[in-house]
Amino acid sequence: MKTMICRDFMFDIFKNMVKEEWRMHSSLFGHRGFALFPVFIFLFTFFVSLVLPVFREIVTDAQIALGIHYFFLLLGCMIGAFGLMGREFMNRRFGQASLIAYSSRVLPVSERFIFANFLGKDIVYYFVLYILPFVAGFSLAAEFVPAGIFSIPSVLLTLVLTLSLSFVIGISTVFFLSTVYAHSGKISLFCLFIASILLLHISGNMNQNVxxxxxxxxxxxxxxxxxxxxxxxxxxxxxxxxxxxLKIDFPQSQKSFSNSFSKLCRLLGSYRYAAFVAKDSLDLKRSEGGLGKVIFSFVLPLTLVWILLSALGRVMPALSTLTIFALVLGVLSSSMYNWLTEYDIFASYAFLPLKVSDMIKSKLNSYLFLNLIPLAILTLLALKNEPGSLIPSMLLFLTISLYMVAVLVYLTGLSPSTNLYNAKTFALYTLSVVPLLMLNIVLSMFGPYYSLVDLLLVPFALYLLGKGFEKWDGNNCQCF
Structure with a gap:
């Protein structure tokens, strides 16, 4: 009887965590918008998979499988990192609200018991949200076009299992690294950073079979x-x-910090957004995870991408590894805009003589400073591997980064982390980005300097930013 009660209680916690996840997202942009998100994933995968025969003229079925599995591994890492920041995100956005995962003080169960349910909830929830619609769209397309091994029903069933495994490996790895970080702090962070640098250094000599x-x-x-x-x-x-x-801190007193704001403002000078950039810097440093966000959410995925591209470059010499990396780097760097806006809401500044566009511009200033990190990484890799491609790769990265953040600003304003889960918004975002990425991959086969055509995006990105400022100034209630 006791075992049955325990099992029922565990299921209740798990069920309520799933409901909590749904309510958290649907409260931000509506039930219908969020419910249609997996439908969009299904349709997008279906239409992209219709051109699978074209891809199979260039790459093998094994290479296609490699790309898909590592994509879901990377996705698992990113979902795991976001889940770890859930408590602070909820507290900043919804005041005293918090996730069930951080409520062990008021529930008659241990932190480990709740955390195990939280991990299971993430796996099941995102399986339904991402993996199932992806494979469903993939398998439907296989009914209309030659898809090689992917047209075999048993292979598609295996794909569901193995993509799920890749996704869960990513989540469990990030949870483990975060636990190590919670216990050893700066030491583990330093070790992770050094390990990432070493992997980037030796990746060119790694066998593709790895x-x-x-x-x-x-x-x-x-x-x-x-x-x-x-x-x-x-x-x-x-x-x-x-x-x-597991280590969850429940501080008994408020944190206190020495006054660094004035010093940062003096360092940045007297230009209009210096105070906002200083605040963003302190928020990023003092928020949960601190500078660890840069490692968990950026450097580690970036290392994985470079290793993958280095191996593909050996198989497909026509592809410029550095050019494709600069392209991916521009896409990933746009996630830094998410960091800067994740914990801020315009309501906090409503008593100041500011418009929403002022807040967005301040975030863009901070975004420019943060882009020095990927720019430095790209420069070091270019000097080591393809010195002749340094200038076009840098221009490609800067152009794509500007375009990506312009699209984010126009579509999501100050809430990119949440608004992108709206099916309509995500569809517009995908249609604005994916064709451009595909075009750049094709152009990279003709040489690095063909990517300079992307400079034509600069005036369009600036125009899009201007329209975004007008849009959110006229609709600032959506930023609260």
Whole structure:
């Protein structure tokens, strides 16, 4: 009887966490907008997969599988990182509201028990939101076009399993790294940073077969019990260690910091947005995770992307690895705008003589400063690997980064992290970005200097920013 009660209670917590996730998102942009999000994923995957025969003229089925599995591995890492910031996000946006995951003080269960449910909730929730509609769209397209091994029903069922495994490996890895970070702080952060730099350094000499050693991918290509067990180990061991050594701080007093604001303002000078940039810098440093966000949300995914592209460059020499990396870097750098706006709401500044566009411009100033990080990484990699492609790669990165943030500003204003989950907004965002990325991948085959055509995007991006400022100034209630 006691076992049954415990099991029922655990299921109740899990069920309420799923409801909480739904309510959190739907309260921000409506039930219908969020419910249509997986429908859009399904339709987008379906239409993109219709050109699969064209891709199969360039890459093999194994390489397509490699790209898909690493995409979901990367997605799992990013979802895990966002989940870890959930408590602070909820507190900043909704006052005293908090996630069930951080309510063990008022519930008669342990923190580990709640955290295990939280991890399970993320897996099930995003499986339904991302993986299921993706594979469904992929399999429907296979009914209309030649899709090689992907047209076989048993292979598609295996794809559901292995993409899920890749996704969960990403989540469990990030949870484990965050647990290590919680215990050892700056030391572990420094070790992660050094490890990322070393991986970026040796990636050009890595054998492409190393990428195929990902157990979920290797199981898809050649199923065996041992590979399935290896995938399980990569999931269960980090997850178990994260739960066993879980550390959630409940500070008894308010945090206090020395006055750094005035010093930063003097350092930045007297231009209009200096005070806002200083505030963003302090918010990023003092928020939960601090500078660890740069490692977990940017440097680690970036390292994975570079290793993947380096291996693909050996298989497809026509692709310029550095040019494609600069393109991806421009896309990933736009996520830094999400960091800057994640904890701020315009209501906090409503008593000041400011417009919404002033707040957005201040975030864009901070965004420009943060872009020095990816620009430095790109420069170092270019000097080491393709010195002749440095200038066009830098211009490509800066142009794509400007265009991406302009699209984000126009579509989402000060709330990109939440508004992008609206199906209509995400559809417009995808249609604005994906064709451009595909065009650049094709142009990269003809040489790095063909990417300079992207400079034509600069006046359009500036125009889009101007229209975005007008839009959100006239509709500032959506920014609260």
């Amino acid at each position: 990428l195929y050693s990902l157990p979920s991918l290797s199981f898809f290509l050649d199923p065996s019990v041992s590979k399935l067990l290896h995938s399980g180990i990569l999931i269960l061991v980090p997850s178990a260690l994260s739960i066993i050594f």
